Amino acid sequence: MEAYDILQAVESNAQARVLATVIHVEGHAYRKQGAIMLLMANESSLGSISPGCLEADLSAYVPAVWESQKPQMVEYDMRPADDFGWGATIGCGGLIRILLEPVSGELLVNLLAVKASLDRGEAVHLLRTFSDGYSNITYTFCDPDEGAPSDRQVVYASLFTPKPRVIVFGANPDAMPLAQMAASVGFRVVVADWREAFCNVERFPGAETVVAFPEQLVEQLKLNAQDYVIVMSHQFEKDSAFVRGAMESSLRYLGIMGSRDRTEKMLEGLERPDCLHYPVGLKIGSEGPVENAVSIVAELIRMKRGVRTTGEWASSAAMRRDIQSCRLW
Structure with a gap:
């Protein structure tokens, strides 16, 4: 606790x-x-x-x-x-x-x-x-x-120190176990989405909810260097807009859900900061919303504790730019 x-x-x-x-x-x-x-x-x-x-x-x-x-x-x-x-x-x-x-x-x-x-x-x-x-x-x-x-x-x-904040962009059903699990291990959870019918306290009890389009969300959330951001709305244009806005702030962690090819396309022409992780989560062979939540929260805990795992690679921004990848295994 x-x-x-x-x-x-x-x-x-x-x-x-x-x-x-x-x-x-x-x-x-x-x-x-x-x-x-x-x-x-x-x-x-x-x-x-x-x-x-x-x-x-x-x-x-x-x-x-x-x-x-x-x-x-x-x-x-x-x-x-x-x-x-x-x-x-x-x-x-x-x-x-x-x-x-x-x-x-x-x-x-x-x-x-x-x-x-x-x-x-x-x-x-x-x-x-x-x-x-x-x-x-x-x-x-x-x-x-x-x-x-x-x-x-x-x-x-x-x-x-203030409770670390996890911001989940995308209030889809697969975000529900993630929000619950992140809160249970000590994070302050904020769920953000442009759809009020999806983004509400009834679907995400114990989390804060913010409803606005991506460009407005970035301003309203006042992102800072201690924030952990997870992008998972599954809508390419909305995810892209939010990622571009979020990357204007210094963050502790920015994880993007989706295939590597999808994220590479999203990041074309952008400088890739050290905080960037994709595909989001630790590589544990997870399947489905609950296992994916376990994978993501495990990576958040690892980042929070400052733990480096055996086989971790591509840790520098320069190396990631060279190999076009920033996933930490």
Whole structure:
């Protein structure tokens, strides 16, 4: 679950009680430093920091942390060789320190401010300065571009970034599993089309919908360098118009569905940026809308994580221009 979803729950759910943040990891761990989860008053939770073996134990701390209105540090050490219980269950054998904070007062105000920043598309560092052990925390913000200050009093800095946006051009039936799957793995999904009967929240629940012709859509969407764009209306002229407009912006990813020959014709005379991928998706032999969605979302996750796969080729713009292909296998 993305941090944004947890912040959204903090804003809308009165049951939110304790924020758990992984602030230190030694050795292997299921989640990295910075992972967060939200523990609720009804013993439920949002997010995770382990495969499920720590959450129940952490929930037992919620009443005391909430009643005291004081943060608490909890440590789980799975490193000892004879600690077969933790080691086998969590599957990491590392040490994890988790900060538990009551979601109230200064923390609540700051979490809501963080969400407001993300809603504006702005990343933010939330800095924690500890005193009296971990019982008192002062919260401040700084610009992520400036980096966290080197002051030794700042024990932990949490970086919050806007939810990455996936824009699907083409509200055909095969876009429905794609939109649903992309949203389920943490993307903010926008479906765009010129046909209002196809592009609506009834067909795409949980996604934003924008209805306009391609030339107007590019302007309305305000595309930016963090956006992932997938073009799949299956109408050549409409796809071409949208692609040409989209390529005027810097993008994180631009994937075009369709045969290579079809896309080559669409791209004639155009400079081909590094973000361009076609045919869209990882090459897994997918067939049909659901498998195609798996292929595409897998490639989006790979791009998001910055992972390069074995056999990846044609990674530079110059090489792609030379071989007239920009598909990453």
